[in-house]
Amino acid sequence: MSRERLVFLLGLCLVGTNLIHATHSELQYRYASRAVSAVVSSVGFVGLVLSSECTATRNPILEQMCACLGDIPGAYCYHVSCAIVGIPLIGNQTDQIAVIHLR
Amino acid sequence: MPHQKHANLYAYAVKCIFTYKARSISIISSLVIATVVLGTVAFLADGLEREAELSAAFAPDVTVQYLQAGRQIPIPVTWGEIISRMAGVKVVPRVWGYVYFRNRLYTVMGIDPSKMPIPHEINLAMASGRFLKADDEKVAVVGDVLANSFGLRVGDALVLYDQSMRPFHVKVVGIFTSDVRLYMADLILITIADARAFFGMEENVATDLCVYVEDPAQTRSVAELILRDVPNARVLTRRILREALLAAYGARSGFVSVIWLILLVSVMLVAWNQACAASTEARREVGILKALGFGTADILEVRLIETVVLGTLSASIGIFLAIVYTVYLGAPILKEFMLGWAAIYPEFPLPLHIKFSTLFTLYAVAVFPLLVGTVIPAWTSATTEPDAVMRGT
Numbered sequence: 001m002s003r004e005r006l007v008f009l010l011g012l013c014l015v016g017t018n019l020i021h022a023t024h025s026e027l028q029y030r031y032a033s034r035a036v037s038a039v040v041s042s043v044g045f046v047g048l049v050l051s052s053e054c055t056a057t058r059n060p061i062l063e064q065m066c067a068c069l070g071d072i073p074g075a076y077c078y079h080v081s082c083a084i085v086g087i088p089l090i091g092n093q094t095d096q097i098a099v100i101h102l103r
Numbered sequence: 104m105p106h107q108k109h110a111n112l113y114a115y116a117v118k119c120i121f122t123y124k125a126r127s128i129s130i131i132s133s134l135v136i137a138t139v140v141l142g143t144v145a146f147l148a149d150g151l152e153r154e155a156e157l158s159a160a161f162a163p164d165v166t167v168q169y170l171q172a173g174r175q176i177p178i179p180v181t182w183g184e185i186i187s188r189m190a191g192v193k194v195v196p197r198v199w200g201y202v203y204f205r206n207r208l209y210t211v212m213g214i215d216p217s218k219m220p221i222p223h224e225i226n227l228a229m230a231s232g233r234f235l236k237a238d239d240e241k242v243a244v245v246g247d248v249l250a251n252s253f254g255l256r257v258g259d260a261l262v263l264y265d266q267s268m269r270p271f272h273v274k275v276v277g278i279f280t281s282d283v284r285l286y287m288a289d290l291i292l293i294t295i296a297d298a299r300a301f302f303g304m305e306e307n308v309a310t311d312l313c314v315y316v317e318d319p320a321q322t323r324s325v326a327e328l329i330l331r332d333v334p335n336a337r338v339l340t341r342r343i344l345r346e347a348l349l350a351a352y353g354a355r356s357g358f359v360s361v362i363w364l365i366l367l368v369s370v371m372l373v374a375w376n377q378a379c380a381a382s383t384e385a386r387r388e389v390g391i392l393k394a395l396g397f398g399t400a401d402i403l404e405v406r407l408i409e410t411v412v413l414g415t416l417s418a419s420i421g422i423f424l425a426i427v428y429t430v431y432l433g434a435p436i437l438k439e440f441m442l443g444w445a446a447i448y449p450e451f452p453l454p455l456h457i458k459f460s461t462l463f464t465l466y467a468v469a470v471f472p473l474l475v476g477t478v479i480p481a482w483t484s485a486t487t488e489p490d491a492v493m494r495g496t
Contacts, residue, residue, distance in 0.1 A: 004117040007412060014419035018462060021426050025457035029153060035282045037161045038224040042234065043214055044197055044313040045162035045344060046286050048154055048454075096202035097209065098270075099253045100260035 112401060116408035131417045134469050137369050138421025139428065141468070143437055145461045146429050150454030152349060154285050159345035163195075163313035164322045166344070167329055168337040175337070177308035182333050191317035192325055195219055196309030198298035202263055202291075209249060211263065211291045213298020220315065228287075232257035232277030239294050244277035248288035261291070263301055271301045285454055370472040386484040393489035406481035407474070414470030422465055429455055 001009075040046060120127045167186070169178035183194040198213040217237035225234045230247055243261055255261065255275055263271045279287040299306065314329070316322045326338045389402055428434055433453055 002114075003121060004114040007117050007120070007416070011412070011416050011419060014423050015415070018419060018422045018426065019459075021430065022457045022459050022462050025455065026459065029456060031282075033157055034224050035227040035280060036157050036286065038222045039228045039279070039283045039286060040158055040161035042219055042221040042225055043212060043290075043292060044195070044219065045166055045339075046158065046210075046212070046290070048158060048285050048348075095204045096264040097204040097253070098262040098264070099255060100262060100272075101254070101256075102258055102260055 109404070112404050113408050116405045116412060119405070119409050120413060127413060130413050130473070131420070133369055133372075134414065134417035134473075135421040135424065137365070138418050138465055138469055139424045140365075142422050142425030142461075142465055143429050143434060145465070146425065146455050146457050147434065147437070147453070149456040149458050149461055153456045154454045155348035156345065158286060159341060159348055162341050162344055164316040164319065164341055165314035165326050165329065166339040167312040167314060167333065168310075168339070169333075170335045170337050177304060177310060178312060178336075180307050180309055182336070183309070183312045185332060186312065186314060186329055189325060189328060191321065193218075193315040193317075195313045195315070196295065196311075197313060198295050198302060198304060198310045200298075200302050200310065209289045209291060211293065211298060211301065213293050213295040213301075215295045219313075228279055228283045230278045230280040232275070234277055235292060235294060239276070241273050241297055242276045242293070243273040244279065244292040245275055246279050246287040246290045247281050247284055249291065250275075250278045263291070265301060265303060271297075273297065370468065386487060389484045389487070390489040393485075399485045402485040403478070403481055406477055406485075410473045410477040411470060414473045415466065418466045418469035421469070422462065426457065429453065430457075 167178065167182070168175050169182070170176065178196075180196055183196055186192060187194040195215060195218045197215075200211055201208045202211055203209070214235065216235040216239065221234065228234075229244075232244070235242065235244055245255060245261070249255070253261075255278065257275055257278060259275045261273050261275055263273065265271065273291075273293055279290070293301070295309070298304075314325065316325050322340055322342075326340050329336055329338050389397075392402060393399075428437075438453060
């Protein structure tokens with residue numbers, strides 16, 4: 001096979017593969033959004049699991065300078081008034097979940 | 104045969120790419136690296152933004168919280184009754200809080216299934232079992248990550264301990280599907296009565312109030328009325344939630360802009376490098392081509408094809424590698440930077456979205472600066488007299 005044909009076919013395959021992935025991603029989001037919309041409607045607004053803590057504390061670059069300990073006097077987060085206790089700066093918590101398998 | 108002529112020019116352009124190997128490799132490698140980095144960050148940032156938009160799009164029209172000394176405290180349900188007296192307004196209280204297990208936070212949320220707008224499509228969100236019903240007592244629906252972590256199945260009993268370690272038993276009746284993992288991964292959904300009992304809250308308070316307005320156009324005025332009538336209220340409209348989320352995730356992927364700058368500078372340097380290389384070698388080559396009968400337009404076409412092929416090929420390889428890195432490898436290293444603490448969750452789903460617009464932008468960013476850096480020197484050399492070029496004058 002000549003070089004020019006090889007280059008053309010290689011480009012075509014790569015562009016095609018990229019477009020197929022984009023199409024798959026768009027369709028996947030369209031389908032998943034029905035389940036997401038149903039859940040969010042049913043429970044009201046719910047933050048992403050990512051942001052159940054202050055967004056800044058979850059960022060490894062910013063968490064050093066953001067305490068986000070709203071429940072400790074004077075340790076408020078100055079990025080977002082999230083009012084949620086941050087995990088890394090508090091002591092070990094008691095486990096509050098147990099499971100009984102009934103099968 | 105005009106098509107044959109263009110095919111020949113294309114063949115010559117490809118030959119040039121292989122002839123000037125060092126130049127081609129330097130352009131392809133720098134563009135591939137830049138496109139991989141930018142593509143990866145763009146796919147992740149688009150995924151985060153998309154999820155944030157979705158979560159806000161189906162939120163209540165207004166969410167009302169109650170503040171004391173600047174901190175959120177339970178809101179008296181009587182305020183909800185006052186708000187619901189407004190025309191076309193429905194108020195649904197919620198109770199939610201957190202429990203710890205091995206220093207991880209899990210969210211316990213209590214809703215009133217008889218009042219929340221639960222659509223029929225809720226079954227799409229269930230991997231097994233069912234959603235909450237109005238007459239349920241001491242039952243729970245849990246996220247799939249939580250279920251997997253604890254080996255939970257429908258029918259199992261979940262024991263939640265409050266702060267004073269008093270046990271509260273609930274039976275698992277449903278598990279959410281992985282499609283909604285980004286929202287429900289760590290969620291334990293129970294009825295509002297159970298949530299009040301577990302958290303030790305009185306009947307006349309809630310954590311927040313979901314306000315639904317019949318006419319969406321009235322949302323702003325309803326929010327203003329709530330602010331006027333309910334002292335110490337924090338009133339969050341859906342629009343504000345959406346803007347706050349997008350700002351938060353935009354800031355989280357804030358270094359995208361830095362990478363954009365790095366990419367642009369690197370591509371411009373590559374284009375400049377190509378232009379410099381073209382100035383001496385290509386001028387001599389152009390002189391020979393013109394002596395053999397090539398026109399100015401033909402030479403410009405060869406250079407354009409060469410640039411488009413190089414740019415498209417580099418961008419395609421870069422985007423393909425970015426897809427492999429994010430979709431199939433899970434974006435190691437970069438994931439921690441983008442998601443931060445989210446990495447504490449096992450099997451955390453990477454919110455990826457490969458948009459057509461992002462794909463075309465990546466191609467444009469790869470090809471356009473190269474074109475700019477190529478056309479001007481190509482035009483300069485193409486318009487020079489062949490004898491002057493070959494004599495080197």
